[in-house]
Amino acid sequence: QSDLTIAHALSSASHYSVGAEAMAVDLAERSGGKFKLNESYGSSLGGERELVEGTQIGTIDLAIVSTGPIGNFVPDVLILDIPFLFSGYEHAHAVLDGPIGQKLLDKFPEHGLHALAWAENGFRNLTNNVRPVAEPTDAEGLKIRTMENPVHMEAFRTLGMLPTPMAFTELFTALEQGTVDGEENPIGVILSANFADVQKYLSLTRHVYSPALILISPSVWDGLSDEEKGWFEESAKVGVKAMRDKVRSDAENGIATLKKEGMQVTENVNTAAFQQALQPAFDVFAEKFGQESIDAIRNYKP
Amino acid sequence: MFAALKIADKVIVRTALAAAIAMMVSMTLISFYQVITRFVFEQPSTWSEVTARAINIWMIYLGLAAACRTGALMAVDTLMIRLTGRLRTILLVMVSSITIGILLTMTWYGWDMAGRVRFQSLAGIQNPFDGGTVSISWMYAALPIGSLIAAIAVLARTIEEIHALTTGSADPAGEASALSRPIQEV
Amino acid sequence: MTAFMLTTMVLLFALSVPIAIAILGASIGGAILFTSLNPLVVAQRLVATLDSFPLLAIPFFILAGNLMEAGGISRRLVEFAKSVVGGVQGGLACSCVLTCMIFASVSGSSIATTFAIGAIIIPAMIRHGYPVPFAAALQTTSAELGVIIPPSIPMILYGVSAEVSIGDLFVAGIGPGLLIGGALIIFVFATCLWNGWGKADGEGRMPLWPSLLQASWGLAMPVIVLGGIYRGIFTPTEASVVAVIYALFVGVVIYRTITLSALIGVLRRSVISSSVIMFIIAAAGVFSFLITRAGVPATIGAWLVEMFSGPVGFLLAVNAVLFLVGMFIETSAAIIVLAPILAPVAAQFGVNPVQFGLIMIVNLAMGMITPPFGVNLFAACQVAGISIDKIIGYLIPFVIVIIACLAVVTFVPEVSLFFLNVLSSR
Ligand code: NA
Numbered sequence: 001q002s003d004l005t006i007a008h009a010l011s012s013a014s015h016y017s018v019g020a021e022a023m024a025v026d027l028a029e030r031s032g033g034k035f036k037l038n039e040s041y042g043s044s045l046g047g048e049r050e051l052v053e054g055t056q057i058g059t060i061d062l063a064i065v066s067t068g069p070i071g072n073f074v075p076d077v078l079i080l081d082i083p084f085l086f087s088g089y090e091h092a093h094a095v096l097d098g099p100i101g102q103k104l105l106d107k108f109p110e111h112g113l114h115a116l117a118w119a120e121n122g123f124r125n126l127t128n129n130v131r132p133v134a135e136p137t138d139a140e141g142l143k144i145r146t147m148e149n150p151v152h153m154e155a156f157r158t159l160g161m162l163p164t165p166m167a168f169t170e171l172f173t174a175l176e177q178g179t180v181d182g183e184e185n186p187i188g189v190i191l192s193a194n195f196a197d198v199q200k201y202l203s204l205t206r207h208v209y210s211p212a213l214i215l216i217s218p219s220v221w222d223g224l225s226d227e228e229k230g231w232f233e234e235s236a237k238v239g240v241k242a243m244r245d246k247v248r249s250d251a252e253n254g255i256a257t258l259k260k261e262g263m264q265v266t267e268n269v270n271t272a273a274f275q276q277a278l279q280p281a282f283d284v285f286a287e288k289f290g291q292e293s294i295d296a297i298r299n300y301k302p
Numbered sequence: 303m304f305a306a307l308k309i310a311d312k313v314i315v316r317t318a319l320a321a322a323i324a325m326m327v328s329m330t331l332i333s334f335y336q337v338i339t340r341f342v343f344e345q346p347s348t349w350s351e352v353t354a355r356a357i358n359i360w361m362i363y364l365g366l367a368a369a370c371r372t373g374a375l376m377a378v379d380t381l382m383i384r385l386t387g388r389l390r391t392i393l394l395v396m397v398s399s400i401t402i403g404i405l406l407t408m409t410w411y412g413w414d415m416a417g418r419v420r421f422q423s424l425a426g427i428q429n430p431f432d433g434g435t436v437s438i439s440w441m442y443a444a445l446p447i448g449s450l451i452a453a454i455a456v457l458a459r460t461i462e463e464i465h466a467l468t469t470g471s472a473d474p475a476g477e478a479s480a481l482s483r484p485i486q487e488v
Numbered sequence: 489m490t491a492f493m494l495t496t497m498v499l500l501f502a503l504s505v506p507i508a509i510a511i512l513g514a515s516i517g518g519a520i521l522f523t524s525l526n527p528l529v530v531a532q533r534l535v536a537t538l539d540s541f542p543l544l545a546i547p548f549f550i551l552a553g554n555l556m557e558a559g560g561i562s563r564r565l566v567e568f569a570k571s572v573v574g575g576v577q578g579g580l581a582c583s584c585v586l587t588c589m590i591f592a593s594v595s596g597s598s599i600a601t602t603f604a605i606g607a608i609i610i611p612a613m614i615r616h617g618y619p620v621p622f623a624a625a626l627q628t629t630s631a632e633l634g635v636i637i638p639p640s641i642p643m644i645l646y647g648v649s650a651e652v653s654i655g656d657l658f659v660a661g662i663g664p665g666l667l668i669g670g671a672l673i674i675f676v677f678a679t680c681l682w683n684g685w686g687k688a689d690g691e692g693r694m695p696l697w698p699s700l701l702q703a704s705w706g707l708a709m710p711v712i713v714l715g716g717i718y719r720g721i722f723t724p725t726e727a728s729v730v731a732v733i734y735a736l737f738v739g740v741v742i743y744r745t746i747t748l749s750a751l752i753g754v755l756r757r758s759v760i761s762s763s764v765i766m767f768i769i770a771a772a773g774v775f776s777f778l779i780t781r782a783g784v785p786a787t788i789g790a791w792l793v794e795m796f797s798g799p800v801g802f803l804l805a806v807n808a809v810l811f812l813v814g815m816f817i818e819t820s821a822a823i824i825v826l827a828p829i830l831a832p833v834a835a836q837f838g839v840n841p842v843q844f845g846l847i848m849i850v851n852l853a854m855g856m857i858t859p860p861f862g863v864n865l866f867a868a869c870q871v872a873g874i875s876i877d878k879i880i881g882y883l884i885p886f887v888i889v890i891i892a893c894l895a896v897v898t899f900v901p902e903v904s905l906f907f908l909n910v911l912s913s914r
Pocket residue numbers: 591592593594595596597633634635636637638639640
């Protein structure tokens with residue numbers, strides 16, 4: 001019998017936690033109790049970057065992380081951060097669960113990592129305190145907290161916004177005090193972080209689809225038999241399914257809750273205009289990632 | 303051997319302190335620049351935060367050498383203060399050996415780690431010369447380099463203290479190190 | 489593993505091994521002997537723990553405090569406090585508390601406060617006939633306000649470890665700071681009357697207006713630094729940088745007391761102090777990772793929840809434990825290891841995480857003045873030139889005053905949350 005740690009940086013009520021629990025239950029059953037997963041949540045074993053690094057050096061057995069820090073380990077993954085790349089959840093799932101997603105996962109071992117499956121954070125939406133955002137011109141000049149992600153920052157700059165990297169723990173106060181005007185996150189995060197208390201406007205921009213990953217330490221992976229590897233892969237899929245269901249229900253119920261909490265929600269965002277305004281950034285991304293690779297994702301049909 | 307240590311002590315430890323001071327100045331300027339860019343020019347800088355963080359780590363581990371050299375590391379030295387003569391020398395050698403052992407362990411693992419992560423890039427920053435990425439090894443390297451210099455500094459200080467104890471000259475650690483050691487403001 | 493690590497750490501402490509080295513020694517030993525973890529984790533945590541923008545505020549607040557002292561800001565604050573308190577009996581002793589409160593509103597550290605204010609006020613008190621150990625005990629205790637009144641290095645650490653907003657903690661510190669400052673002033677005043685000390689305290693003080701005028705550059709500092717944070721101009725870390733630039737400006741341009749060689753001395757001291765404290769923080773980061781990986785926080789948390797039926801028993805027990813911890817362990821290390829364990833349990837008992845932070849900080853700040861390991865105590869004795877044994881008798885009443893204030897902070901949440909509620913209901 002073998003105890004393994006599965007770590008993530010979100011709370012015990014988050015979609016990561018739902019996914020970790022589902023995976024743990026399934027793996028215990030599938031392996032006849034041979035593998036037990038102990039969940040560690042809330043960054044208690046380190047932030048996301050450290051968790052990825054931890055699986056690399058073998059101090060973290062499994063981790064659920066957003067793609068935020070992954071780009072610094074596996075640069076090919078950054079392509080997924082391009083805005084408006086995916087038309088909806090079905091499209092994103094089809095791409096990631098299909099050959100394109102598998103090809104990206106296959107790159108991980110070259111960088112000393114191993115990924116079991118693509119998980120999910122959902123589509124990111126913009127909130128702010130200045131004005132409702134429906135058109136790209138509405139977004140101009142807004143100071144927006146972003147992750148330290150070069151693709152996101154390039155896109156926001158192109159839209160005339162002022163991207164400001166900042167630690168998530170400082171974000172609530174920064175929004176409250178007006179250090180930044182807004183932020184962007186999936187609905188579930190906006191809800192659980194109580195941003196409705198400090199943000200007036202929510203625009204359903206769905207500008208970026210944010211995937212996540214279930215990683216396993218190569219030192220654990222390499223010690224498994226082929227049969228055991230199969231168990232982990234199947235259980236990871238069960239975890240992903242639970243996580244995606246939770247993200248979907250958070251997004252659907254969340255908007256109603258946020259409205260009730262007093263946020264003014266802009267549902268009809270002029271997505272076409274945003275895409276047009278982003279053209280200079282798309283040109284940069286095409287040069288960086290290759291137009292064919294981007295089109296292969298955009299136009300993917302299962 | 304002693305001559306080599308003396309030179310290492312004079313040159314390397316002092317250089318480390320000078321470099322740490324330069325780093326404190328630069329991280330102050332960079333962070334101040336960050337405030338100015340966001341607040342005055344409304345154009346938030348995206349590279350300054352990660353740069354200041356990396357410089358801070360270098361400042362700390364290079365400064366550690368200077369802290370060890372001046373005996374500034376804080377300790378519960380109730381026992382040390384109460385001992386005199388030979389017993390005190392024995393305890394001093396013991397404490398210094400443990401300290402040097404830990405510092406060398408840090409050097410060893412730190413070096414290994416810096417090598418292990420060399421293909422990981424630092425988030426939010428570009429190489430100013432070629433626009434490429436910057437390896438995170440540059441940040442991790444502060445640990446082995448600083449710890450190694452700190453180990454040299456501990457050795458130099460210990461020899462000085464033993465010399466003072468055995469010759470009975472003015473005790474460099476003070477009559478009671480808790481009272482006279484330069485803890486300074488922490 | 490945990491038992492081994494704790495035993496090793498205490499043993500190494502007792503042998504006079506430096507705190508950070510003792511924590512690391514126990515951690516490395518624990519990792520290698522009791523786990524199958526790659527020991528590289530030690531190197532990872534020693535760097536990654538420090539790789540945090542909020543923690544940058546620590547060296548900056550240390551540097552700002554040193555610049556204020558070298559630039560003459562501290563001296564003018566003392567003059568101003570003396571003038572405010574006036575010529576009443578015991579006025580000088582009361583002005584020690586008051587200056588520490590003002591200095592604390594810019595400095596994030598207690599030791600910085602002890603050195604900056606103690607170096608000026610302890611000799612003055614001795615000249616006015618106060619017993620040396622009383623002056624030292626008073627300075628030791630008053631300087632504790634350095635970490636309770638914002639900004640505060642322990643609050644930054646608590647915010648980072650327990651994932652609570654540092655800005656909120658800063659606002660919450662105002663109430664307990666005023667409470668403790670007020671209690672100390674009343675106690676000191678009464679003590680001086682009782683013992684007949686400080687009858688001639690009015691001598692040699694400046695008139696109020698000139699002293700206010702010359703201290704105004706220093707008094708403007710908290711307005712800029714704290715005001716800047718609450719008005720959303722900058723984050724706490726950026727505020728600490730602004731404090732550095734401001735103190736430098738006043739010292740070099742206005743008072744013209746900081747020369748290049750003085751500046752290098754200030755930088756040198758600040759680098760060394762920062763390294764000492766940040767190295768302890770890094771070592772505690774390694775220790776904390778290992779016990780978390782072993783599931784200790786979850787076990788302790790579950791045990792505490794089962795053990796106590798309500799918040800009162802839990803808070804009493806936590807305070808007793810923290811008092812003991814504070815006697816022996818350095819504040820930063822204690823916060824990094826204990827905050828992630830205790831804060832979630834406190835939340836389960838319905839204690840606001842910001843208020844709980846203040847409970848931890850007020851309690852552990854007391855650890856800075858209690859023997860055998862008390863950084864303020866070391867510093868004040870060094871400034872006053874006496875040994876620790878001599879001041880303990882004078883220290884006990886002060887500790888009792890702080891314990892009384894701690895009880896209020898623990899059981900009256902409004903003390904911490906009042907200003908926070910006022911600010912967020914704007
Ligand atoms: Na303070």
